[in-house]
Amino acid sequence: MPGGTDQTLRPFLWRAERMYPDVEIVSRTHDGIERYDYAEFGGRVARLANALDEAGISDDARVGTFCWNHHRHFETYFGVPDSGRQLHTINPLLPDEHIQFIVENASDELLFVDPSLLEKLAGAADPDAFDSVRQFVVMGETVPETDLDATDYESFIAGRSDEYDWPTLSEDRPAGMCYTSGTTGKPKGVEYTQQMLWSHTMATITPQGLGLDDTDVVMPVVPMFHVNAWGMPFTATAAGAKHVYPGPSPDPADLAHLIEEEGVTITAGVPTVWLGLLEYMTDNEVDLSSLEQVIIGGSAAPESVVRRFDELGVDVLHAWGMTEMSPIGSVARLKDGMDEWDDTDRYAKRAKQGLMVPGLEFKVIDEGGDEVDWDGEEFGELWVRGPWVTTEYFERPEANAEDFEDGWLKTGDVVSVDPDGYIEIVDRAKDVIKSGGEWISSVELENALMAHDDVNEATVVGVPHEKWQERPVAFVVAGEERDSLKDELIDLVAEDYPKWWVPDDVLFIDEVPKTATGKFSKKDLREEYSDESLV
Amino acid sequence: MPGGTDQTLRPFLWRAERMYPDVEIVSRTHDGIERYDYAEFGGRVARLANALDEAGISDDARVGTFCWNHHRHFETYFGVPDSGRQLHTINPLLPDEHIQFIVENASDELLFVDPSLLEKLAGAADPDAFDSVRQFVVMGETVPETDLDATDYESFIAGRSDEYDWPTLSEDRPAGMCYTSGTTGKPKGVEYTQQMLWSHTMATITPQGLGLDDTDVVMPVVPMFHVNAWGMPFTATAAGAKHVYPGPSPDPADLAHLIEEEGVTITAGVPTVWLGLLEYMTDNEVDLSSLEQVIIGGSAAPESVVRRFDELGVDVLHAWGMTEMSPIGSVARLKDGMDEWDDTDRYAKRAKQGLMVPGLEFKVIDEGGDEVDWDGEEFGELWVRGPWVTTEYFERPEANAEDFEDGWLKTGDVVSVDPDGYIEIVDRAKDVIKSGGEWISSVELENALMAHDDVNEATVVGVPHEKWQERPVAFVVAGEERDSLKDELIDLVAEDYPKWWVPDDVLFIDEVPKTATGKFSKKDLREEYSDESLV
């Protein structure tokens, strides 16, 4: 049959190791800054693959990571998929119950875990759910005091050969996996095949994507457990760029320091991160002269942030994507000639979610099932398809029936498209709240609240927030209104969920407004609340 | 099964048509300059697809083109493959016999032909070989006097709908085809699947490839019958760039004019084209200020050309590829930091074939079957593999057994690799001269000879020798023929190369015989020389 060889990640590792052996990978860890080059990286990746084989991890196993952004985590990005296995990055910020569901659903055979996250993982490590896990490997040189039976990473890979005969894999082979917190129910798994990661990597190297080359110094601040840090570890490797990993819970001072010391040219993260850095800069001198681009995604980039960075000589690139899209979909680059537009128009354009990158297609479907006009006014649900857009969730037939149609992913984002083809998100059809880049399920919170005897109806909406983009606020129809009820409800949520899931406010109402079809009308509540805004 | 949707050309057309409706396509034809935009292009492509359907052309037919570079030819680039058919570009410079073989082998159902090539095609149109051809369509508004029963293109697509319901195709579907003239025997067909063209397009948009975006104005001078004009019509479309097609047999004045008038930023062709333009510029004022990059490939880019363009503020990008590779493999971009090197080193680097683009892998195998060191000295045959590198020839089992191994294409190019990973072609495997068990690079000798001021062209071939099996003999086209020139040339080589590299003879000729594709025909010279045999 005619065709080329399969699309896999292997050539990207090969290219960096052989053509850019001296280019650096820099990593902030608990123990300070570590640095090495692609040559050493390649050797360590091979040692990791050998260690996985020798530990008896199946050659198509799912291998989980529970880690921040650092060089060891980066090593798993190639060592796991290139040896035929599937890299399953787990979000450590999720409630224990979600983590249990995820590990059980994915049947991870081995878990890599950061020292600082060991306690959190140990707390979630329900033996039933973690039945498949045969080994815990702590990302460091020692294992801190823990109930888990764990090895440290350096011992795990020590003494292994730094050569590995990388297999020839099918491009359909699952290479990665990431769960997304859906509207209702359990997180949904998205599997990334070798081909999906290959396609996403190629598309994001292009000038229409991130436009990376070997003069770049790339610092992904977006966590590596969020859709592979938006694919940047792969993209930067394919491009032969220098990597900078900011390590566990970096604060603005850490980021500022790394940008200055390592000459970062391109970095990426959710708006909260950049708001933090800008705030830090009001009191501290930071030299951003090396920085060319800040990619903002995950939530809408506030125009004020775009403007502020512009004044600092840094270009903000607003990008939109989803876990289901590996994740990058659109980037708000100005087209030829728009540079000369006046300020207002230019910023308005750049604040949109932007132009779909080459290789993808989209359409916008209104309530009647028709495609909307590209007039910047009409809106509807955004449907997308393409080689790096998933066509299914892992083992979730009902969700699949709902969210996919004819190869199209129904994104749940409500958008308009302007005559230049720029999409703009105007609303979210899905019932979730995104706070500081992390999902909070309104449905779960509602269920938690309704579990209280004195609650008849509860609905939780996301309201705009300056720092966190959105925060949850609960609207409750109480059976018996008591002064103490608000506190009781807050405590109830706090018991089972991470602190940042707890609603910022609980309001009592007589009745939940309903839509024409009898559904809770969250839009109305959001609008109503905007008076008492958290902004 | 997890995965995204198939990789096809459709999204590239969709993106240009919807997001860049006003961007222009400019075409030089017999009747002057024609211009329209992607919106109109998209409509005409749909009309073409409808016309093919209505003409009863099978939905997976091979459709041949016998055309120069112009907008109608460009329309077939999407209309044919996007409707499920296979675009088979035919080189009109080939001998009739080859054309007959190619059309018969490909079983083309329809042939598009330029008015100026109609006579050539009619001459080759042997009824037996052309048995599959049901229709001839002449690229214009009328049909010149001809024996062929032909329609004109504008009538062919007239009255068709400018909407087409583009099918969802498998990425394995053959979308293109091009024949390469092999060392020996018949031309060999290379089929390009949708996936191969998709991959090549994405890889060449990257900054490691051509680095195209919507600010570019792209003029492919390389003929569209040579591996899809190096894929540029696809790449430029995916990037939303403006296209400029130089039409039938453009001369240097035509090219200069188009660059000036259309603001061409990037153009591509074989060295001969650029030598022609530079020569033209010695007597004519040409404004190259819009021009950023000239891509030179197909044969080694002479350093003098690189230098001359540099003086004119135009960056020459030396690229290497093959019909079997869709075609781009490597590009001689400088790495980070090399900009600061001194002139000599920089030019030496840029004169190499360069760095393999992301997504490909290569190895270099010496006579003993081992991989050579990357020391810039050792050489061997270059093997490549990747998603846009074919793994077979069309219906040629013997050639397949010889030229492919384990998914690797044995390129037949003999190269060295320097420690930076830049490949340099030292010869064609079939041209390398094997003297006493040692290899002599004919290309290096040619470059050495051409460095002499009085040498216009030089080619070195191996001729049979009783003692040494083969010995080098030089054929030289001298600017000014002098008695002493032969000795000077011999001395020149002896200065830099081992004694046994020095040609046994230097013969002066009026012109180097060329192949149909414009390359030096060493075969002819070898045959010619066998009279004066060294045996």
Ligand SMILES: Nc1ncnc2c1ncn2[C@@H]1O[C@H](COP(=O)(O)O)[C@@H](O)[C@H]1O
């Ligand atoms: N640039 C953005 N602006 C607004 N919302 C965004 C942006 N990027 C991502 N999102 C939202 O985040 C969702 C994807 O979340 P996730 O799967 O966690 O990456 C999208 O469907 C949007 O609702």
